[in-house]
Amino acid sequence: MTTASAPVRESSTGLGAQGLKPAGTLHWNLEAPDLVQAAIRKGEGELAHMGPFVAVTKPHTGRSPNDKFVVKEPSTENDVDWGKVNQPISEAHFETLLADVQAYLNQQGELFVQDLYCGADAAYRLSCRYVTPNAWHANFVRNMFIRPDVSALASFVPNFSILHAPEFQADPAKHGTRTSTFIVLNLAKRTILIGGTRYAGELKKSMFTVMNYMLPKQGVLSMHCSANIGNDGDTALFFGLSGTGKTTLSADPERGLIGDDEHGWSEHGVFNFEGGCYAKVINLSKEQEPDIYATTEMFGTILENVVLEPGTKRVDFGSQAITENTRASYPLHYIRNHVPSGRGNHPKHVVFLTADAFGVLPPVAKLTPEQAMYYFLSGYTAKLAGTERGVTEPQATFSACFGAVFLVWHPTKYAEMLGELLKKHGSQVWLVNTGWSGGPYGVGARMKLPYTRAMVRAALSGALEKEDTITDPIFGLHLPVHVEGVPNEVLNPRNTWKDSKAYDEQAKKLAAMFQENIKKFGAAVSADILSAGPKG
Numbered sequence: 001m002t003t004a005s006a007p008v009r010e011s012s013t014g015l016g017a018q019g020l021k022p023a024g025t026l027h028w029n030l031e032a033p034d035l036v037q038a039a040i041r042k043g044e045g046e047l048a049h050m051g052p053f054v055a056v057t058k059p060h061t062g063r064s065p066n067d068k069f070v071v072k073e074p075s076t077e078n079d080v081d082w083g084k085v086n087q088p089i090s091e092a093h094f095e096t097l098l099a100d101v102q103a104y105l106n107q108q109g110e111l112f113v114q115d116l117y118c119g120a121d122a123a124y125r126l127s128c129r130y131v132t133p134n135a136w137h138a139n140f141v142r143n144m145f146i147r148p149d150v151s152a153l154a155s156f157v158p159n160f161s162i163l164h165a166p167e168f169q170a171d172p173a174k175h176g177t178r179t180s181t182f183i184v185l186n187l188a189k190r191t192i193l194i195g196g197t198r199y200a201g202e203l204k205k206s207m208f209t210v211m212n213y214m215l216p217k218q219g220v221l222s223m224h225c226s227a228n229i230g231n232d233g234d235t236a237l238f239f240g241l242s243g244t245g246k247t248t249l250s251a252d253p254e255r256g257l258i259g260d261d262e263h264g265w266s267e268h269g270v271f272n273f274e275g276g277c278y279a280k281v282i283n284l285s286k287e288q289e290p291d292i293y294a295t296t297e298m299f300g301t302i303l304e305n306v307v308l309e310p311g312t313k314r315v316d317f318g319s320q321a322i323t324e325n326t327r328a329s330y331p332l333h334y335i336r337n338h339v340p341s342g343r344g345n346h347p348k349h350v351v352f353l354t355a356d357a358f359g360v361l362p363p364v365a366k367l368t369p370e371q372a373m374y375y376f377l378s379g380y381t382a383k384l385a386g387t388e389r390g391v392t393e394p395q396a397t398f399s400a401c402f403g404a405v406f407l408v409w410h411p412t413k414y415a416e417m418l419g420e421l422l423k424k425h426g427s428q429v430w431l432v433n434t435g436w437s438g439g440p441y442g443v444g445a446r447m448k449l450p451y452t453r454a455m456v457r458a459a460l461s462g463a464l465e466k467e468d469t470i471t472d473p474i475f476g477l478h479l480p481v482h483v484e485g486v487p488n489e490v491l492n493p494r495n496t497w498k499d500s501k502a503y504d505e506q507a508k509k510l511a512a513m514f515q516e517n518i519k520k521f522g523a524a525v526s527a528d529i530l531s532a533g534p535k536g
Helices: 032-041 091-106 135-144 201-214 246-250 290-295 369-378 411-425 449-461 500-524
Strands: 025-028 053-055 068-071 087-089 110-118 126-132 160-165 182-186 191-195 221-229 235-239 256-259 262-266 269-272 276-280 302-304 327-331 347-354 364-367 380-383 395-398 428-433 469-471 478-480
Touching (some): 032 053, 032 110, 032 135, 053 135, 091 182, 091 191, 110 201, 126 135, 135 327, 182 201, 191 201, 235 269, 246 256, 246 449, 256 262, 256 269, 276 290, 290 327, 347 369, 347 449, 364 369, 364 449, 369 428, 369 500, 395 500, 428 449
Parallel strands (some): 025 110, 068 182, 160 191, 235 347, 347 428
Antiparallel strands (some): 221 256, 262 269, 276 327, 364 428, 364 478, 380 395, 469 478
């Protein structure tokens, strides 16, 4: 009797292209059971009740946007929108840092390699190679990206490399960084260096930044959004920053989940960049979000910075003892109604999500094409505590295209592409406020999730398009007067405040902030779009 030989998981290309000659043990494309066993053996974390792996990433429990750099070199220099988001670093500093990271990785006792795809559409995807000394980080990227068939691994040729050295500390004087933490993208050499932080979100968002550069060059819009699809093939997009509800609202049991965070929109339709989800789990409940909650009781899921109850090792989802930005990473197929192809049709509806800390924006509004462009460029929300380092309470923020920190080209490039696609495919855009009602943060209450779900479902079904609307006098938004399952008074935010005069003052304050923010785009914004903004 003969036994089948194990499939070859090691790429024939080896690590030569990454400049690595490891002295220790090299693990190629291990699957979750082996990676979790290795992580436990190496003391990288522990198992929680029901089997998910728990890692603590202190002191970094969120992204470090001020430590992200893009190498300034001739072939891409004129494409990049240089500034606070895309901080330049010299080629010389990059080469010095690269050599030191390579030397560091070569000296590790063990290295874990994962060969993965970024992009569900083969015509636009990147073949990515992640190299890390940590088994749990290898399992994280395996959860988050698209896993090739085992038969493709032996011949896998990466066209982007990510070298991950979470414990390596950069020297700002030597390496040109701001601190010991670094996320450095070299678009020409197709290499990313990440170090000085254990926070796993850097591993996925750095590749999203890459896609935001590569895809527009191919005529494809890259988007910070989730996407789902109805039984009739009607695709919907949900734009929004972290904490506004992209993951929660797209994981609708009545619709198929295409993806929860990053997508492209090409001439063929919508496609997910990833093969997994990275959900915020602070205050997660089985009753309100059963599908996401179920993933937190599955082996292979990674829980970041959650607190475990002594003895039982059950997760205390309400605890912020480590951070408010607690996370769950799990493969897309852990959601029962996921779309295996990761692809959908051209969207029929587009939803802009915001968490308004001022408590004055309506819970749902229908946007004209011009308003859609205005609010896309504005990208208003509240930056919620813990998502980024140093943010301890909600702050009003404007993030162009609902993801300015991930954009490489000037924001107007993405806005123009979206405008053309909306017009071409007749997509209806909605503004949905998942933030505060009845007063600002600290006074009012967060919009009830069942109400938001009812409003979104009414919008996607077409029911809201048939409802009568009133026009908000300050923001010019079109507010439906009735939504099934939602009290009528909730639909007009002014009616939820005890003091209507206080509401008017707060609304004018926010309107002025919108007006001031849009000025930074100058002549790039047409008069029609400008006139679609708040009147104040």
